[in-house]
Amino acid sequence: MNGMLQTIMERRSIRKYNEKPVTEEQLSDILEAGRYAPTGGNCQTVHFVVITNARIREDLRARVQEAFSEMELSDDQYANIQNSIRLSRRGNYAFDYHAPILVVAANRKGYPNAVADSACALQNMMLEAESMGVGSCWINQLHWLDENPAIRDFLEPLGISNDETICGALALGNYDEKQPVKPRTGMRVADRKTEDYQDIINLPHHVSEHRPHMSMLDRAAQFSPFAALTGYDAAVKETARLTDRRMELNEEEQEKISERLTLLKIHLGDLPVVEITWFVQDERKTGGEYNTVTGVVKKLDEFHRILVMTDGTIIPAEEIVEISGVLFRSIDDTFA
Ligand SMILES: Cc1cc2nc3c(=O)[nH]c(=O)nc-3n(C[C@H](O)[C@H](O)[C@H](O)COP(=O)(O)O)c2cc1C
Numbered sequence: 469m470n471g472m473l474q475t476i477m478e479r480r481s482i483r484k485y486n487e488k489p490v491t492e493e494q495l496s497d498i499l500e501a502g503r504y505a506p507t508g509g510n511c512q513t514v515h516f517v518v519i520t521n522a523r524i525r526e527d528l529r530a531r532v533q534e535a536f537s538e539m540e541l542s543d544d545q546y547a548n549i550q551n552s553i554r555l556s557r558r559g560n561y562a563f564d565y566h567a568p569i570l571v572v573a574a575n576r577k578g579y580p581n582a583v584a585d586s587a588c589a590l591q592n593m594m595l596e597a598e599s600m601g602v603g604s605c606w607i608n609q610l611h612w613l614d615e616n617p618a619i620r621d622f623l624e625p626l627g628i629s630n631d632e633t634i635c636g637a638l639a640l641g642n643y644d645e646k647q648p649v650k651p652r653t654g655m656r657v658a659d660r661k662t663e664d665y666q667d668i669i670n671l672p673h674h675v676s677e678h679r680p681h682m683s684m685l686d687r688a689a690q691f692s693p694f695a696a697l698t699g700y701d702a703a704v705k706e707t708a709r710l711t712d713r714r715m716e717l718n719e720e721e722q723e724k725i726s727e728r729l730t731l732l733k734i735h736l737g738d739l740p741v742v743e744i745t746w747f748v749q750d751e752r753k754t755g756g757e758y759n760t761v762t763g764v765v766k767k768l769d770e771f772h773r774i775l776v777m778t779d780g781t782i783i784p785a786e787e788i789v790e791i792s793g794v795l796f797r798s799i800d801d802t803f804a
Pocket residue numbers: 479480481482483605606607608609650719
């Protein structure tokens with residue numbers, strides 16, 4: 469493994485920082501790494517605002533908390549935004565984890581590569597920070613609050629103008645502890661080589677020789693009679709049936725589950741007994757129900773992101789909200 473791959477694979481998002489200051493030289497190198505990121509059409513329009521002043525960060529934190537606590541919660545919101553709203557309403561919401569440095573990345577409004585260019589820059593900075601043992605974490609709350617007038621008013625004197633959009637931010641600082649790297653179970657890589665595609669690349673769209681092509685209108689008409697089959701009683705019962713709301717896990721909780729799945733995978737051969745609770749989406753309504761199963765996991769299928777229990781129960785990894793068992797005793801203390 470070369471040095472760069474090692475740096476990439478050892479980086480973690482750090483959410484707890486210590487008092488040890490990041491030196492000016494380190495910060496300058498981290499920013500330089502950001503400046504040397506690629507940009508679409510070599511536009512070089514990413515604009516970094518570096519906030520090191522503790523008082524300013526504290527005021528910004530208070531504004532962010534206020535902005536989120538005033539926002540409406542809705543079911544179709546991104547789970548992490550819902551989470552920010554909930555935590556803000558409870559008070560003490562530190563969106564930047566009290567990191568000693570916050571770098572805000574802004575870019576020209578309306579420029580199609582605004583976020584992509586900023587992301588390249590932020591990733592370069594995270595890797596440079598990692599290479600010198602400095603912790604970092606992408607912070608997205610200011611991006612979500614891009615159009616919030618109180619946040620814009622606050623950031624304007626710091627140099628972010630109204631023709632710029634806030635694309636993301638980066639917390640930087642030293643840390644005492646780094647959690648183990650999260651396994652990459654998603655981000656699939658197709659294993660077909662380019663030349664393998666020659667057999668399918670120019671295939672014409674399939675048209676049946678036996679059946680005439682059906683229009684969308686006819687298709688809708690064909691299926692509509694089934695809608696009428698549902699009886700009145702069933703409809704009433706269905707309306708009265710209660711469903712649970714899906715509980716949203718915060719990033720730490722998601723991390724905890726992912727950590728446990730990794731441990732479980734390592735010890736699968738020892739047949740440990742685990743208790744798993746997961747959410748099952750209702751097919752007809754918003755919401756669903758929570759199922760819990762206790763037993764032994766037969767297979768952890770990373771490709772389909774499912775767990776198969778020895779009794780045949782299939783559990784989608786994404787829907788797991790809790791997983792416990794003796795196996796996890798060693799890490800339970802870490803997360804207590
Ligand atoms: C676009 C983007 C937005 C993110 N936003 C946040 C955030 O607002 N707060 C946070 O704590 N982590 C945030 N993260 C960090 C992810 O949670 C983290 O990268 C992921 O859980 C994988 O963990 P790792 O970075 O330690 O490998 C963000 C990451 C990306 C790429």
